[in-house]
Amino acid sequence: MFKRFRPGILAMLLMAGTLPAHAALKILATTADWSALATELGGDKVNVYAATTALQDVHRVEAKPSLVARARSADLVIASGAELEIGWLPVLLQESGNARIQPGSPGYFEAASQVSMLEVPSQVDRSMGDIHPQGNPHIQLDPNNIAAIGKALTAKLSALDGGNATYYRQRGEDFQKRWTEAIARWQAKAAPLKGLKVVVIHKDQSYLLHWLGLIEQAAIEPKPGVPPSAGYLAELVSRLSLAKPRMILRNAYNDPKAVEWLSQRLNVPIAVLPFSVGGSARAKDLFGLFDDTVDTLLAVPAP
Amino acid sequence: MLRLKTIAALSVLAGLLPPTGAMAADDVAALRAELDALKADYAARVTALEQRITELETGAAAASAVPPPLPATPPAAPARGGATAFNPAMSVILAGNYAHLSQDPATFHIAGFMPSGGEVGPGARSFNLGESELTLNANVDPYFFANLTAAIASDNTIGVEEAFFRTLGLHDGLTLKGGRFFSAVGYVNEIHAHAWDFIDLPLAYQAFFGGQLAQDGVQLKWLAPTDTFIELGAETGNGRQFPGTERNSNGLSGTALFAHAGGDVGDSTSWRVGASWLDHRAKDRAYEDTDAFGLPVVDAFTGTSHTWIVDGILKWAPHGNSIERQLKIQGEYLHRTESGQLLFDETGAALNGDYSSRQSGWYLQSVYQFKPRWRLGARYDALDSGSPSIGLVRNGLLTPGDFPALLTGSPQRFTLMLDFSPSEFSRLRLQQAWDDSRDGTHDNELFLQYIFGIGAHGAHKF
Numbered sequence: 001m002f003k004r005f006r007p008g009i010l011a012m013l014l015m016a017g018t019l020p021a022h023a024a025l026k027i028l029a030t031t032a033d034w035s036a037l038a039t040e041l042g043g044d045k046v047n048v049y050a051a052t053t054a055l056q057d058v059h060r061v062e063a064k065p066s067l068v069a070r071a072r073s074a075d076l077v078i079a080s081g082a083e084l085e086i087g088w089l090p091v092l093l094q095e096s097g098n099a100r101i102q103p104g105s106p107g108y109f110e111a112a113s114q115v116s117m118l119e120v121p122s123q124v125d126r127s128m129g130d131i132h133p134q135g136n137p138h139i140q141l142d143p144n145n146i147a148a149i150g151k152a153l154t155a156k157l158s159a160l161d162g163g164n165a166t167y168y169r170q171r172g173e174d175f176q177k178r179w180t181e182a183i184a185r186w187q188a189k190a191a192p193l194k195g196l197k198v199v200v201i202h203k204d205q206s207y208l209l210h211w212l213g214l215i216e217q218a219a220i221e222p223k224p225g226v227p228p229s230a231g232y233l234a235e236l237v238s239r240l241s242l243a244k245p246r247m248i249l250r251n252a253y254n255d256p257k258a259v260e261w262l263s264q265r266l267n268v269p270i271a272v273l274p275f276s277v278g279g280s281a282r283a284k285d286l287f288g289l290f291d292d293t294v295d296t297l298l299a300v301p302a303p
Numbered sequence: 304m305l306r307l308k309t310i311a312a313l314s315v316l317a318g319l320l321p322p323t324g325a326m327a328a329d330d331v332a333a334l335r336a337e338l339d340a341l342k343a344d345y346a347a348r349v350t351a352l353e354q355r356i357t358e359l360e361t362g363a364a365a366a367s368a369v370p371p372p373l374p375a376t377p378p379a380a381p382a383r384g385g386a387t388a389f390n391p392a393m394s395v396i397l398a399g400n401y402a403h404l405s406q407d408p409a410t411f412h413i414a415g416f417m418p419s420g421g422e423v424g425p426g427a428r429s430f431n432l433g434e435s436e437l438t439l440n441a442n443v444d445p446y447f448f449a450n451l452t453a454a455i456a457s458d459n460t461i462g463v464e465e466a467f468f469r470t471l472g473l474h475d476g477l478t479l480k481g482g483r484f485f486s487a488v489g490y491v492n493e494i495h496a497h498a499w500d501f502i503d504l505p506l507a508y509q510a511f512f513g514g515q516l517a518q519d520g521v522q523l524k525w526l527a528p529t530d531t532f533i534e535l536g537a538e539t540g541n542g543r544q545f546p547g548t549e550r551n552s553n554g555l556s557g558t559a560l561f562a563h564a565g566g567d568v569g570d571s572t573s574w575r576v577g578a579s580w581l582d583h584r585a586k587d588r589a590y591e592d593t594d595a596f597g598l599p600v601v602d603a604f605t606g607t608s609h610t611w612i613v614d615g616i617l618k619w620a621p622h623g624n625s626i627e628r629q630l631k632i633q634g635e636y637l638h639r640t641e642s643g644q645l646l647f648d649e650t651g652a653a654l655n656g657d658y659s660s661r662q663s664g665w666y667l668q669s670v671y672q673f674k675p676r677w678r679l680g681a682r683y684d685a686l687d688s689g690s691p692s693i694g695l696v697r698n699g700l701l702t703p704g705d706f707p708a709l710l711t712g713s714p715q716r717f718t719l720m721l722d723f724s725p726s727e728f729s730r731l732r733l734q735q736a737w738d739d740s741r742d743g744t745h746d747n748e749l750f751l752q753y754i755f756g757i758g759a760h761g762a763h764k765f
Contacts, residue, residue, distance in 0.1 A: 053570060055622035062618060062625065063765050064573040065532030065565025072476050072526045083760070087727075090762040094448070097526045099472030104445070126728060126757070225726070227675065255627055255675075 025161050028067075028074040028092075028101075030085050031058055032277040033140040034111060034149075036286045038078060040175050041154050045164045049074075051092075054279035055253045058084055059130070059225075063091035071096035074107070076160060078153070081110030082117065084137035106160060112137055114152045115145040118206050130225030140276065141208035143183045143290055150175060182287055186294045187212075193297055196246040199262070201254050205273070208293065217245045220258050228258065237265045247271050247300045252279035269300050391441035394758035396497045398433035402426055406746040413510045414712025414742030415688020416662065417604065418590040419545040421513015425503065425738070425748045432457035433752075436464065436497060438761075446471055452495070464495075465517070476526035486516040487524070487536055488559050488579035489635055490614040498763055500631070500670045501720050502734050502752050506684035507637045507664030510714075511610060513545040516581075518557055532565035532575070546608040546641070547583035556584040565765070574617045575765060581610040585641075589649065595704040601650060602706070604658060606643010612636070618765075626675055634667040647695055647705065654701065656694030660709075663687050670720070680720035688712045712742040730754045 024047040029035035035050035042048070049070050052058050058080070071077065071092040079085055093102055100107035117135030124133045139145045154172030158165040194213035201220045209216055218240060222232050240262075248270045250259045263270045274283035274292050282292035404425055411424035434457075440450035452465040467482035485493045491505065492515050504514060520540020527533035542556025543549050550556065558581070565575035589603040614635040621628060638661075645658035668682035690711050695701045703710060716739060722732040736748040 053622065055570075056624045057626050060626055061623070062573060063762065064567065065563070065575045065765055066530070066567045066573065068526065068534075068765075069530055069532040069566075073528045086760045087762050091764055093472075094469070095478070095526070095764075097472055097474075097476035097478045097524065099474065102472050105472075126726075130727075253622075253624055 025075050025157065026073055027076045027078060028070050029078040030080060030089060031140070033146075033286065033289070034078040034080070036277040036289075037146065037150055037153060038157075040286065041150060041168065041172055042157055043167070043171055045161065045167060046157070054274060054276035054283070057253055059087065061085070061088045063088040063095070067092050068095045071101060072098055074098065074101050076107045076109060076156070077101040078109045078111065080137050080139065081112035082134040082137035082139075083132045084112075106156075109153065109156050111145075111149045112139055114149045115139055115142075118210060119203065129221070129223030136203060136206050138204035139207055141205060141293070142211040143179065143186065144211065145207065146286060147176060147179055147183070150179070178287075182290065186290055189298065190294050197243075199240065199245045199248045199268075201250060201259065204251065204275070205249055208273075212294075212297070214297075217243070220248075220262065233258070233262070237262065240266055240268075244268055244303070246303070247297075249273055251275035268303075271296050271300050273297075389441070391439045392759035394438045394756060394761060396436040396438075396495075396754065396756045398435070398497060398752065398754045399431060400426070400433060400502060400750050400752040401430050402428050403749040404428050404746060405748075406741070406744060410744070411740065411746075412708065413506065413686065413740045414714050415710060416510040416686065416708075416712070416714075417588075418708060419510070419513025420590065421509070421545055423509040423513060424740075425736070425746070425750075434462075434496065436495065438759075442471065443468065476528060478524045478526075479521065480524075481521040483517055483519050484522065486518050486538055486557075486559055486581075487522065487563075488516065488538075488561050488581055488610075489612040489637070490575075490577060490616055490633060491635065492516055493764065497754050497756065500633075500668065500678075500680050501682055501718055502732060502750050503736075505635065505664075505666035505668075505682070506686055506714060506716055506740060507635065507666055510662075510664055510686055511546070511637050511639060517544060518559075519543065520555075520557060532563070534563040536561050542583050546585060546588070546610070546639070548585045548588045550584060550586040552586075556582070558582045570623050571621055572617065572619045573623075573765070574615070576615040577613070579610075579612040579614075581608075581612075583608040583610070585643070587646070587649075590708065592706060592708045594648065595702055600648040600705075603646045603649050604641070604643060605646070606641060606658065608639060608641045610637060610639045612638075616765075625672070627672075628674070629672040631670045632667075633669070634665065636663070636665040638663040645693060645695065647701060654695055656698065656700070658691060658693055660691035661689045663689070668718075676724050678720075678722050678724075680718075680722075682716075682718040682720070684714075684716040684718070686712070686714045688714075714740040714742050716740060727760075728756045 024045055025042065027038050027042070027046050027048045028051060029038055029048055030051050032050045032052065032054055035048045038046055038048045051067050052061055079089055099105065102108060112134065120135035121131050121133065124131055150172065154168050157168045190212050195215060197215045197217040198209065199218050199220065200216055203219060203224050206216070218236060220228055220236070222228055244266060245268055248259050248263055248268055250256060250270055250272050252272065252274055259270055273296055274280035274289055277283055277285060277289050280292050283289040402425060408425055408427055412418060413423065434454040436452060436454050438450065438452045440448065443449050447468050448471055449468045450465060454462045454464045456462065463483055465484050467480050467484040469480040470478055473479055487493055491499070491508065508514065518538050518540040520538060522536060522538040524534055524536035538557070538559040539555045540557045547556045559579060561577060561579040563575060563577040565573070567573050585608055586605050587603045588605070589601050592600055592602050594600050612635060616631065616633040619630040640661050642659040644655055647654040664686035666682060666684045668680060670678050670680035672678045688711055691709050693706060693709070696703055696706070716736055718734060718736040720732060720734045722730055724730045730753070732752040734750040734752065738746040738748055
């Protein structure tokens, strides 16, 4: 019996050791941006599924059965973190029955912990609206953040799938080289935007403004996540009429009504930004996202 | 004895020997991978540091031209320390309502269904403090998560709504849960009151379980490794809640089997369907009734109770963006067969005879968020009590008039709801129901309700 048993166990152990090297690493990314980054860095060694699209508000997503099913077999979850996905990701992780992707496990990667956070509140209270104790979680619109997250993600992929470590390192180096060049290109191009005053809807473009040196003159939401009242909008119009902003920014997923109303009142143009990969026809990948964002901002006619 | 020792030795060898051969090769590969990962990690850190230095250098020069920079924190801020560092996440839900009822709520009953003794009916008139719900939860250790939900009732009593542990990703899609928890049968059963789309539960749940069915027991779920959501599960416990009873016996009751499947249609529609089966044992399940002369009696059922549920939910939002508009359509069908003995007037005549019944109920509801923060809902409930077979009536000893609670009934109810949610944490609701639960006596029920949540941001199931 002993003799018959041993080869079986041996075969099983060998199979367990070799399987991950052959199968593509399964990744569940909470946004299209992390999905695009994982594809850039993982190439054909990874199988990436994006839980949301650019047309969704990632803070308000249903913990759909299809996402629970994807979490079940994922080797790696890439989340923004900083409470952006707090309303649904915890349910996916709990319902998945998958120990590999639980927070604290090697298969759980949080992008926000790789970058410097903006707008970290010194105190939090829900009367202040939708604020996040760890800072503004919409970190993807500063390309330097993408670079830092990319580096950490390359290390993560290599750690999870050691057999392909060399592949990930080469791909990572190639991406970082192209990305650094692209950042230089975008920054040179966007130089005239520095110091321009803009109006935003929600505080989700802060990283873009910070990167390009744009100035947020006002937000259409009086507090994050709180829709404006008629009185607030009237006050906003009278305040902005005195010192007009250069443009009003809107994301692809935002309802256009409030922005168009304000634009007509102030006679100030609107820039519709993709915000996320997939948010416009040009924003097919991360390079396209920033190409389109910078070009759209530059294309806004001068007053 | 000798044989035992040989077997023990062999099994120890079997456990030790094979890996030594395989592990040598495995180890080298693993070490190499680890080394590669370490190298990549350090390379990344060095580049990141270099980049930060350049950023700081160029940033210092640019700072004078740029407006005051937004505050930034270094990555990986240290966790807060002290005795509170490991405090569980805490949240409190406050709810209350104003009820205007055309019928005396004390006369509420669901015609043709044995009273469950649970939380049924529209509640009291005028202003009511609802249940205040306190939830504490946290990971216990790397293996378990624990949750306590206590409900503080307006009569100053505290109930344990849920108190369970759950494994943190056991293995291969398995999840084990134990303690007191809402059963995973049906759809609405697992949802806490503050997240219901109406102020009250569907009539079928009130009639079949006397409210939500909580288990004191264990649950094992398995999620299939497929892209379509397929979940199978089983529960068992002491089965004390209606339709079961306290039985003072070892063993199990309230055993449930359930299966769920779900997926997406395009990027706007998601669905889930389910089927569940429940087995309960009841012993002296007593309820109050009147005899043919109108005198109060206490009758009791002893026997088995089997419940089937099929459920479905569909949610639609344009491109999955539920901020602007969302439509939910949800329905469930419940069917129960009971058979055993029915004891008439247990403290007086104490006549015993056989009893069997087949009963069913269903509801269909739809909630439409027509603009941000505003939702409109409609629900239709219908029950069919069937005609129970009562031995004591069949053999002529008693008449159907001795069991008025069991006289055939077909209760129904229609409900309209409008709610406004100023934020994710507050909701105000107006609800009107046309309730024929009493079968023949019509009740107009108007409610105004508030729900407020403070503390940790909850995450809701689909």
